[in-house]
Amino acid sequence: MEIVTAPEPTGARVRLRPEIAALPPYRQGRPAPADGFKLSSNENPFGPLPSVVEVVASAAHDINRYPDATALALRERLAERFGVTADEVLIGAGSVALLAQFILAAAAPGDEVVYSWRSFEAYPGLVTVAGATSVMVPNRADHGHDLDAMAAAITDRTRVVIVCSPNNPTGVVVTAAEFEAFMAKVPADRLVLLDEAYAEFVRGDGSADDAVDGATLIGRYPNLVMLRTFSKAYGLAGLRVGYAIGPVELLDAARATAIPLGVTAAAASAAIASLEPAAEAELLERVGAIADRRDRVHATLVAQGWPVPVARSNFVWLPAGEATTAVAERLFDAGIVTRAFAPDGIRISIGEEESVDILLTILGELVPGSQEGHPQ
Template identity: 80%
Template sequence: MAALPPYRQGRPAPAEGYKLSSNENPFDPLPGVAEAVAATATAINRYPDATALTLREKLGERFGVTPDEVLVGDGSVALLAQFILAAAAPGDEVVYSWRSFEAYPGLVTVSGATSVQIPNRADHGHDLDAMADAITDRTRVVIVCSPNNPTGVTVTADEFEAFMARVPSDLLVLLDEAYVEFVRDAASVDGRTLIGRYPNLVVLRTFSKAYGLAGLRVGYAIGPVAILDAARATAIPLGVTAAAGAAGVASLEPTAETELLARVAEIVERRTRLHTGLVSQGWPVPDAQGNFVWLPTGADTTAVAERLFDAGVVVRAFPPEGIRVSIGEHESVDILLGILGELVPASQEGHPK
């Protein structure tokens, strides 16, 4: 544990700058959601509903499952930790693609298990065939992240179905869909269509990104009751606050969701504009289906990130591989294109001119 790099938040932005390092939703909270949160302030002397039943009921209606087939936690990353702790222990292995969500290695280490990291393909997506090949009798969990954070590439529905056909039915598969609302590629896997098809599959989603509730920490998982019950046993009690539960319920109301979808569409438009502009400049950026784009800057990652910071733009650097740039305010897109246009890689290996 002492040797493991801790998870670090995105770097704060300078005054009048743009924080594009944490994949946050740039829009202010929806009015109805803010009102629902404020209404919980009169009862903060009381513990919240430990099961977030009202929110589970709403989500159950949405996904066509019972409330017992929904597990709510303080962010999808907390749920990932619960499932890994429930399924893996010292001597066991957890397989996932790499690079992917930077919290995965730490979560696996805390459980006592060993990470088995499978390199991404050349297009920065999951190599599901290699991941299936890596499964042994010691494997207890496989994590599939779509769209992949930080590269933005999705797993297709066909790829995932072929992968599940190779996975033992008693091996837990976690489909991490934290950014699924931003996906516009019709070929991409959609966990909603998979519910009930596999006895070993759990789909994880969050209210942090598209719903703009990052500061309240509320995510959810959908899957077989027995698997969810095992994860419930590893949870810290009362992790989901009343404010978080109320915000989740309010976000699912029709009026709020209409506004939410309009905001998501605007973020997708900004993402498309940034991605198209970078490609036209010569950047070898992969497909972008989250609320971010990936810059394969290689050995120059730190230098490029510092250049952007000096211009008032904070991004998430992963030296020596690349930079993740969140989609933020409208004005930030042109600023990014202006700066990055001067740093176009001289080759596909990510060496700026």
């Protein structure tokens, strides 16, 4: 028998797309110490409801079977809620997976995707993977979207525009009036994605009344898709389930780009269980508690002298500038893990009540311009 040997290594490297090889993979923040608090991932600090745990456990008996590829039962439940057909609802493995699907469906090499910056950190990578080019429009001084500048940035090459409200990581909302004026400027053949992953947390000082609400816009614009998730307000981050609502033609295009069977039966069942009236009431009560905690943190930071913007999400934005890394390290040393975006600022999720005093005590010592406000 002839023995075939492998060829000698030549030193040649596998040919990859250079823009992908240069793209840093998504990395989660550092884990929290055993006695610390993870305030880096915008997770819901409350544990899952017993009714949700029960349906997830029940789904485990059938993990030898593939899930329903379209998550029809969940689509029908959401369709009833939003007054649309099931075909106008698309389920994905979190809203970020849906963002990827829509970008792939609309943007190719040579095309552009316009979005505000700083905004959701996944946007640049999703655009690069599609082979398209990011057009980042700087936020306003108040850390919100500059929609006039975004509209002006739309060119013949633009295929997708993303609006994030409340904006991640700054927490600032786009108002309904701002969004309506913006849509009047966007050509009708350009896809607009309204990313509302934190919509349920928009409550508080009256600005909630002015915030854009994708649910009120369904059917008004043939180029608009609304995206939401069960990860945050509904506490299902570990199961990965989100949804999009929009015209069937646009959703069908996104369906064509999806990895098949991406949403598990456990995830779909948990989402349906979370929409049951008693369960949802309890979940939204928790959202209210998080929002109250957020407002208390925000008010204290403002009183301390931090220039934090109004937050309408489940996190606050600390514009620490060049001190971003040093402030984040001081917090980490105190057992608080945050998400640092040097040299811009720090996103701090609203977590357990026990974390609040520690967080505010440390940040009170680091206020810009104070004697102790320049950590080394």
